[in-house]
Amino acid sequence: MSTTWYHDIVVGIDGSHESLAALDWAARAADLHRAHLTVVAAYAPPMTPDPGIGDPIGELRDQAHRAVQAARTQLAEHHPEAGDVEFTVTPGAASYVLGQRAQTCDLVVVGRRGLGKFDRMVLGSTSSALAAAAGGAVAVVPAGATTGDPHRIRVGVGRDDEPDVLGAAFAEANVRGCPLEVFHVTASDPIASAVLEMEPVAGSWQEAARAALADRVARWSEKYPRVTCSIVIRRGDTVAALRNGVTTDDLVIVGGRRHSRAMGRMLGSVPDALLRSAPCSIMVVHAHHHAHD
Numbered sequence: 001m002s003t004t005w006y007h008d009i010v011v012g013i014d015g016s017h018e019s020l021a022a023l024d025w026a027a028r029a030a031d032l033h034r035a036h037l038t039v040v041a042a043y044a045p046p047m048t049p050d051p052g053i054g055d056p057i058g059e060l061r062d063q064a065h066r067a068v069q070a071a072r073t074q075l076a077e078h079h080p081e082a083g084d085v086e087f088t089v090t091p092g093a094a095s096y097v098l099g100q101r102a103q104t105c106d107l108v109v110v111g112r113r114g115l116g117k118f119d120r121m122v123l124g125s126t127s128s129a130l131a132a133a134a135g136g137a138v139a140v141v142p143a144g145a146t147t148g149d150p151h152r153i154r155v156g157v158g159r160d161d162e163p164d165v166l167g168a169a170f171a172e173a174n175v176r177g178c179p180l181e182v183f184h185v186t187a188s189d190p191i192a193s194a195v196l197e198m199e200p201v202a203g204s205w206q207e208a209a210r211a212a213l214a215d216r217v218a219r220w221s222e223k224y225p226r227v228t229c230s231i232v233i234r235r236g237d238t239v240a241a242l243r244n245g246v247t248t249d250d251l252v253i254v255g256g257r258r259h260s261r262a263m264g265r266m267l268g269s270v271p272d273a274l275l276r277s278a279p280c281s282i283m284v285v286h287a288h289h290h291a292h293d
Helices: 017-033 056-078 092-103 116-125 126-133 164-176 190-197 205-223 238-243 261-267 272-279
Strands: 008-012 036-043 087-090 107-112 139-142 154-155 179-188 229-235 250-257 281-285
Touching: 008 017, 008 092, 008 179, 017 056, 017 107, 017 139, 017 164, 036 056, 036 092, 056 154, 087 126, 092 107, 092 261, 107 272, 126 139, 126 272, 139 179, 154 164, 154 238, 164 250, 164 281, 179 190, 179 238, 205 229, 238 250, 238 272, 250 261, 250 272
Parallel strands: 008 036, 008 107, 036 087, 107 139, 154 179, 154 250, 179 229, 250 281
Antiparallel strands: 139 281
C-alpha cells in the first residue's frame, strides 16, 4: 500500500443527522489526504408500491435531492476548505450502490443509527452490509462519535493480516497526529487459554507474540517516523479487548474478510460485533481482492 492511499472517498447520505455526521468525517479525511470526495444519495423504489400513493419513486428521488442540498449546506458551513466535491443522486438500495462504489474507490464512509441489537439483527443496515461485503475500506461513524481528529487510533491485527490493515492505521495516525495502539489478541478459546496458562508457556507467550508483531510494526514505523506507536498484547475475547476503554473520541481499525452479511452474524465476525457495540468510528479494511477471491 502506498503512503497516500486515499485518492477517492465516497460518503453515503440520506439527510439524517447520522449521515451528515459521516459527511463531516469524510470531508475531514478528504482534506487531510487531499482526496477527491463524492457525496452519494441513493434511493430505492418500494418493493410493493401502495396504489394510494401518487408517485412513490418521485418522492424518494426528491428526498435524495433534498439530502444532497443539505450536504451542500453542511459543507459550505463547516468545511469551506473543501475542494471540488462531486454530488450524485442514484437509484438503488444504498448498500448496493455504495458497495459498487467500494470496488473502485479507496474508502466509503457511512453513518450508523442507534438501532437496538434485535433491530440490527433482523433489519440489517447499510453499514453492516458494507463492512461485510465491500471490496475496499469502509468507515462507519455511529451516532455521537467525534467527526474530528480522534484522540487515539487502535488497530487490531492478527497473525496473518494483509498489510492493508497496519498501513491504513499508520496512514491515519500520521495525518491525524494522534498515537497508535497496535492490538493483538490471542487465545480466545478455552483450550488455547488453558495451554497458555501452563509453565513455562505462561512466561514466554506474550514476549514471543510481541516480538513477532514488532518486526511488522517496525517496517511501517520506518515509513511513518512521526507516528507514536505502542504494541499491546492481550489474551481473551477479541471484540471485548478492542472495545475496552474506547470512547467516542477514538478510532478503531480492523481487517475484514469478505462474506455475506448473514454469514458474518452466524460466525460472529469481529467487525460486525464492533459495529453493533463500539461508541467510536470503526474502519474495516478489506484488500481490493482479485477476481477469483
